[in-house]
Amino acid sequence: MMAKEPVENMSEFDLGDFVAGKKFANFEHDFKGIVERIYEHSLLVNITEFDPEDTATVNEYNHRAVVRMSETKILIKTDNPAPRPSLDDEDEDDEMPADLVEEDEDEEDEKEED
Structure with a gap:
């Protein structure tokens, strides 16, 4: 069986967000934590x-739980979200200074001439 490709984050959540999770399985109460x-x-x-x-359950789960996005609420957004991959290379050009983009295009023209 082949491993799945990593899924691009298209959700409202970011690594480091402080969230509220709903109780499930052995949990008697809702809980809070960091994505x-x-x-x-x-x-x-x-x-x-x-x-x-819920101390025994939290310890049993090694202080971690996998929760549905649909049942999770963001309490505090992280100040430093992880960068999200762009959908295509054109997005990267938009972020580069114009003089660098022009140089890249000149280099491509030179390569084509060779």
Whole structure:
């Protein structure tokens, strides 16, 4: 079985967001934590705040839980979101200073002449 290609983050979530997760499985209460990984429809959350009644469950889960995006609420957006990959190379040209873009085009013309 082949590994899946990494999924591009098209969600509202970013690594480092502080979120509220809904209780599930053995959890008696909702919990809060920090987004560590982003999947297609879910998030890996490092649980940082939880009800004392859920201590055993949190420890059993190694302070991490995979939660549905649809059931997760952003409480605090991260100040430093991870950069998102661009959809195509043209986006990168838009971000480059104009003089650098022109030089790149000149180099391409020289290569074609050779």
